[in-house]
Amino acid sequence: MRARPALAALAVLPALLLTGCGGGDTTTATSPTCPNGKIRFGVEPYEDPAKLKPAYETLAAALQKTLNCPVELKVVEDYSAEVLAMRNGRLEVAQFGPLGYVFASTKADAQPVASFADAKGALTTYTAGIWVPADSPITSVKDLKGRSLALSSPGSTSGDALPRYALKTQGVAEADVRIDYAGGHPEALLALTNGKVDAAEINSQQLATVQAEGGFDPAKYRRIWTSDPIPNDPITVHGKLDPAVRQAITSALLKLGPADVAKVGAFLDVDPPGPLVAVRKETYQPLFDLATALDLTEKDV
CATH class of the missing domain: 3.40.190.10 (Periplasmic binding protein-like II)
Incomplete structure (x- = not known):
């Protein structure tokens, strides 16, 4: 019989509010590209959270500097918690595993905008x-x-x-x-x-x-x-954000350089890394097909 023991306990890391990077005035809450005075960026713990945290701190700090808006990093408990947080408007940005994105797209209006590329600028995959x-x-x-x-x-x-x-x-x-x-x-x-x-x-x-x-x-x-090769994790934005905010976040992500994403890329077997590249829902169509073939629902994620 198929066994489904509970997931190993994972400590939920406290939210990390990154302080300002570099000079310049702090963006105010009234800025159209900085809703509520910050951007909340969610990541599920696909590796040891203690190892993930410093890698994503580097990426989030670079995003904060490029976007000119404080970025609050949240390492959530699991896939389901991340989907729920975005659905409830508690995350503006989130990185999902490819299959997690399938359900986040329908349940939380997560829209993929960027993923990890190699040094030649080609979208990376894994198996x-x-x-x-x-x-x-x-x-x-x-x-x-x-x-x-x-x-x-x-x-x-x-x-x-x-x-x-x-x-x-x-x-x-x-x-x-x-x-x-x-x-x-x-x-x-x-x-x-x-x-x-x-x-x-x-x-x-x-x-x-x-x-x-x-x-x-x-x-x-x-x-x-x-x-078969699986396209690497998408970084998504909440579809209910103001279009100007979505575009600002997307542009900021795509402006990040290899050094900004290298530490995260190392967990995703992206070495040497390039900048992030644009992705769309169609990029992940094979995962939608997989979910259909296995009759999966969001309860399976």
Whole structure:
């Protein structure tokens, strides 16, 4: 039977109000590009929040300077909390995972405006993967029947939906696989390396991070499945903002340089990074198709 243990507890970081960057007058609350005197920028903890915070501080500070408006950074509890915050008007800007964006677009009117590019200015992508020990008899997705598979957390694009889609397309019923939601990408990887499961999802972003830290030897493991490329996370703006505010935020994001986004890009396997590039809803159409194929709703995110 498919197990869905609760997500590992994640401390919700307090809101961080970034102070002014550089000289110049502080933008007032009456400015059309600074609603309520600040812009609130939400991020869900797809990695350890303690590691994410300083990276996003750099990006938010650069956005604040370019936009000339205080940027309040909020690392929320999970996908659902981020969608709810934007829907309730508590976030003007939010970065979502690709699948999280699918539901944020309909439930919170999140509109994608920018994502992460390589040094040549091309939109970056990543892949989901399923890995087993090098000496495992498992050689394909079909061999996972009757085996245990560690996934990240419910609603993750690469850590849940795409591996489950792989089972579906290979004719393997989820009920025939012992699915263990480990609580995150690092936890799924640890379940595999500690011998707790027969297989685990490891996406290309997590793989790059742990290899750079010396925490994973791919020679000891084997990838049995890889997804099609997934466009990297969109940064979205709330569709109910005044059009002038939306345009100002979008322009400011697209003016950020590689150094402004490099620390965040490192978590997304963007190295070396370029500036942010414009994206649209159509960029993420494959994720809308995936949600339809798996009959997903916002409750699955």
